[in-house]
Amino acid sequence: MGRTSTTNGQPTDELARDRASRWWVRGRRVGSVDRAAKFVDDVGFALLFPAAKPIGPSLWEAVAGEDEEPFAGGMNDNEQKVWGWKDELPRRGLAWYGAFLGGRGSFLSPSLLANLYPGDGELDDHEHLDLSPAAHELAAALAIEPLSSATLRALLGDKNKYQRAIGELQKNLLVTTAGVEEQSNGWPAALLTLTCEQFDVGGRLDHREAARQYLDTMLDAAPTDLARAFRWPTLKARDLLNELLDLDQATTKDGRRYQPTGPS
Structure with a gap:
């Protein structure tokens, strides 16, 4: 994709813009539970509310945008939406929900869930x-x-x-x-x-595909990022990213950070 990755662990302006597009922060807002399901299915994994460090997309930002703080004015419309959807999405089998990414409330798409x-x-x-x-x-x-x-x-x-x-x-x-x-x-x-x-899970474990989905969503990541996200040893995460390199599904300029090949 030709983007510059990070500086001192923080995304550059170019990467931040690309992530905003990839993570549904820009464009039409998510306003229904069905569109929320499409969002999670597209990105594969998402936090309920954003973290200080961008460890992944969040449903909140897809609903409210990147500038609105959750609960700044109490339980308003956007807060009610995402708070209700965290129960409704898994109830309908549209997305798994639990404490996963960084120990925070997280959604996983059914396909990524099956791979993990x-x-x-x-x-x-x-x-x-x-x-x-x-x-x-x-x-x-x-x-x-x-x-x-x-x-x-x-x-x-x-x-x-x-x-x-x-x-x-x-x-x-x-x-x-x-x-x-x-x-x-x-x-x-x-x-x-x-x-x-x-959910339909079991017998479909595919960590390499899970790593590919992670990289496709993050757009730029180090093995330590992937390891923290999916609770893997760093060596395993590096090996999986290198497998993606061998399959031309990832690129790297310095051997430390990886990017997906082709359009996300």
Whole structure:
């Protein structure tokens, strides 16, 4: 693409402009849940709200633009949209949602999810992964039926223990949200379910394709960027990017940062 990449880890003006276009920040705003699904399907992965460092696109910026701060004026129309869609998109099987990229609320397209999902798509996938006893307990409970976050917290009897356990399950893409459950008082609680119950996953692991999608969306990345995003060892990320080089699906000028070939 002929763009200059980064200076001291920050994107140059040219790369920032290209990313704004690639990440749907410029052009027609996302105004419906169906268009939000098309956005996630196009970029492959997205944060719910932007991070200080541009670790990926965000649904918020695709809805509100790059200059509007979320919740600056309370829960307004744009905030209500994205906050509702984080539950509606996975409920309808349009995008996975959970704490993934940088430990932040993130969406994955169904195709990228399938390329990253670590199990066979069975209810006992958690049993084959190195998880804490609490995480296994939650996964076993969710194998019976979807449960609210409030119910799962009560099951473990400790809020911090629950947060660590559900974080483990989401980090390994085993659990997603599936709507909300109304509470007798306060905000509705997220309804959680096993990813394999909500999406077609299992037996389709393809980390090289996942790396290609990541590079196509980021437009410029170092192996450490890819490793942090998908929780891989840096050496594995570098090897995958070099495989893309060999397949003419990526280029590099200095062997440190990589760019996709052809139009994004």
